[in-house]
Amino acid sequence: xxxxxxxxxxLDDLYYNMDDLLDALIKHYKNKGIKCxxxxxxxxxxxxxxxxxxxxxxxxxxxxxxxxxxxxxxxxVWPTFIQxxxxxxxxx
Numbered sequence: 001x002x003x004x005x006x007x008x009x010x011l012d013d014l015y016y017n018m019d020d021l022l023d024a025l026i027k028h029y030k031n032k033g034i035k036c037x038x039x040x041x042x043x044x045x046x047x048x049x050x051x052x053x054x055x056x057x058x059x060x061x062x063x064x065x066x067x068x069x070x071x072x073x074x075x076x077v078w079p080t081f082i083q084x085x086x087x088x089x090x091x092x
Contacts, residue, residue: 007056007089014085016078021060022047025087045075048092056089 011028015021022038029036029051039048039055047058063069063084 005054005091007051009087009089010085011087014082016080016082018047018058018060018075021085021087022049022058025049025058049089051089055092057092059088059090061086061088 009025009028011021011024013024015024026036026038026049034052036049036051039050042048042057049056049058060078061069062078062082063086064079064081065083
C-alpha cells in the first residue's frame with residue numbers, strides 16, 4: 001500500500017475559523033512563490049487545495065490548555081482559548 005504525502009504546518013498566528021485560516025495559508029504559500037489555490041470542499045466539507053500542482057485536503061488540529069486537542073468541523077468557529085494550531089495537508 002502506498003503512503004500519501006502529508007505536510008504539517010504551524011503558522012505564526014492563530015485563526016478561529018477555516019476561512020481566515022485558508023486565506024493565511026494561501027498567502028503563506030504565495031509569499032514563498034508556490035502556486036496555491038482552493039479547489040473545492042470534499043464530502044466532509046474539508047477544503048481541498050492545489051499546492052504546487054498537487055491536491056491536498058486541509059485538516060486543522062487546535063490545541064488548548066493542558067494539551068487537549070480539538071478537531072472541529074470546518075464551518076464552525078473555533079474556541080478562543082487555543083494555544084497552538086497545526087495545519088495538516090494530506091495529499092489526495
